[in-house]
Amino acid sequence: MFNLKPKPFSGGVHPKGYKELTQQQDISKDFVPDRVYLGMQQRNGSMLNSLVAVGDTVVKGQLIARGSNDMTVPLHSPVNGTVVDIKPYLSSHPSGIKSQTLVIANNGTKNWGIDYPPSDYQKLSHEQIVERVLEAGIVGLGGAGFPTGIKLRLARKSKVHTLLINGGECEPYLTCDDRLMREQAAEIIAGIKVMAKAIGATNSIIAIEDNKPEAINAIKQASDGISGISLKIVPSLYPMGSERHLIKAVTGIAIGPGQLSTAQGILVHNVATAKAVYQAVRYQRPLIERVITVSGDAIEAPANITVPIGSLVSQVIAECGGLKAEAKRMIAGGPMMGQVLPSPFVPIDKSVGGLLALSEEQINQRQSQDCVRCGNCVKVCPMGLMPFQMATHSNNDDWQGAQEFGLDSCLLCGACSYICPSSIPLVQYFQHAKSNINAQRSMMQKSNLARQLTEARQQRLAREAAAKKAAKAAKRKRPARSRSTQGES
């Protein structure tokens, strides 16, 4: 309260960081899973077609599945080995749904199976860069999982002038972006240059929270003297990593509800994505692994570790010394927005940035009580909503009421649930309401479609009937006319 520094945006919370658990160790690169499980269904629901069969030998980096269009990014083998099975297997979707999955047994060698000669990105056209990014199967590594190539292409179309690189990492526990910035600052900066070229942006800004002084130093050194790239230190406040809030904190521009940041000429990407883009464009290397933070008070040896995509959660946790007895909940992502893993045997996909095992004490979940209208949730909501009102409406299945109170703007950031003294699971209500609204919407679309079809059919029938009638009438007229002509003649 008596902090006179102006806040970069209203609301927000300061959850305890727990970053010290993993902050000071180098990223470990020793992890070799004996099998990887690559789901053929992507987050957006589209399916990939396998290009290999059971028994085939595959090499690290080989293209093994692709989709029908650019929205489905291609899949490459993260290891050298053999395809041992193609079967329905658990996906990392929170419902624990099964999808067709390629299982590859790893032969243990770590070298790339394909030669990736470096090329000079300066000589590539922007479309060539986008093509390479798409071919490498890169999606946003910050969690959204949207194909990066498409994002770049759209940004160029809408004449984006500023590329904003998100090094905020505001979720507690997670330090993988922090470590990446410390250890691979040069690659990140190179990736930023590539991306800026691809979209035609003149200005690139890297935003880092002030609780990562070493990452700030590393990036400062790496970007020193490069024109068009600047560094912006933002205060640590959750949810700084939210696109809109980062833009507000860095540029002062507030992107309105329903508006895209590209409309204001700004594109946001995550630091890990920048690095992957560099690898893809410079060496044409596909995205087959990522750095994740494995942490939480129930992990024996928390660490940042490079994992091949498709490694099982259980294998990764075993690599980090396994679980302690008090493990209560396992989460993909950070504690504020992460999802509970349906099973320890799910594979890690491209959008998972963290793996947490938390004890009961850390989760700190209490029996929820009645809302006391304390207004704390209103105070911390970064979107300026009134969560308790939305919750009341959602609870009464009044989705429209909840929407009127701004449900559509809700980020599901969890700040309100985090602060609520009555421990009301506000976010849970909002998720429930949102999924119901989506279901309603698709129902409506379906029934609209059905109605259109019926209407079309009725119109067709009516047209046909009219045509028949007209034909009949014409038939009747013709004899009449002929009769009359006969009479005349």
Add this chain to the structure above:
Amino acid sequence: MAINNPIAAPHTHSGLSTTNIMYLVVLALSPAALYGVWIFGLPAALVIVSCCISAWLSEVICLQLQGKNWLSSIDGSSLLTALLLAMSLPASTPWWVASFGCIFAIVIGKHVYGGLGHNPFNPAMLGRVMLLICFPIELTNWQAISIPSLGSDGLIFSQQWLGIDGVSSATPLADLNQIVEWKGLLLGEHAGSLGETSALLIALGGLFLIWRGIIRPYIPCALLLGLTIPASIAHWLHPQDYASGLAHLLSGGAMLAAFFIATDLVTSPTSPRGQILFGAGCGLLIWLIRSFGSYPEGVAFAVLIMNAGTPVIDHYLRPKIFGSQSLFKRSKGA
């Protein structure tokens, strides 16, 4: 092994609880309460204790009747209600009158509406108003202060302090002609309700709550301004008929209302703009009732009136949605 129910994020919590908040408010209020006991003596202590006990007992009984766990009666909310009511009563209030008010506040003011969080009106102020209507004599019989003095053989307590004999006196608000020095008002060395005498201690308690983030500064500031501005203007125009802004500010329950009563979580609006309107409304009403109403003290009425408007305020004065252009164009398109 981990248990894997599909539970929604976040998977962590700030640790803030209603009980925490209630006891922090009680803590912030206690210096003023103790000071009240110091200057008014044992009768004041009796009022506070009887309020607390009766509030707790009625809370337990209400919870039992509703089949709820009686242990939640120690969440501090009934204690806070009791303390607020006690502090707004004259120290000489008979213990049974105080208890009656407290039972009314808890049973009718809170549980009839469904318990904590559901009551539209501030329970303590409902109890206060009920007592004022049913026991007008007892409720306006302001006891004069009798601070123990330091004699040669320790503290000397007057008869009145010990509750044997009482001397009544007017509150500064009831009698405009009485010259009250602002220092006396600030420190509480004047007659009045037992907890509202020291504006200083109450304001300090309030600042403590703001510092801890329990209350936001909007309501206190708006209330105090809403009271002092009209009072100062009126005093400037007609000094004989209207008390000065400072006298209004420092006397009666103004400070108590600003920091502890109007800011009651349950019954005040939640958005900053709503809180400013609410606070300013309370302040203005307090001044109007004090100046033109038939009761010398307007806090309870003013707060209750504004409480009634809280749902409407919360409905119309929402915070601005992030990035939205206009405050008024919203919610049409939804």
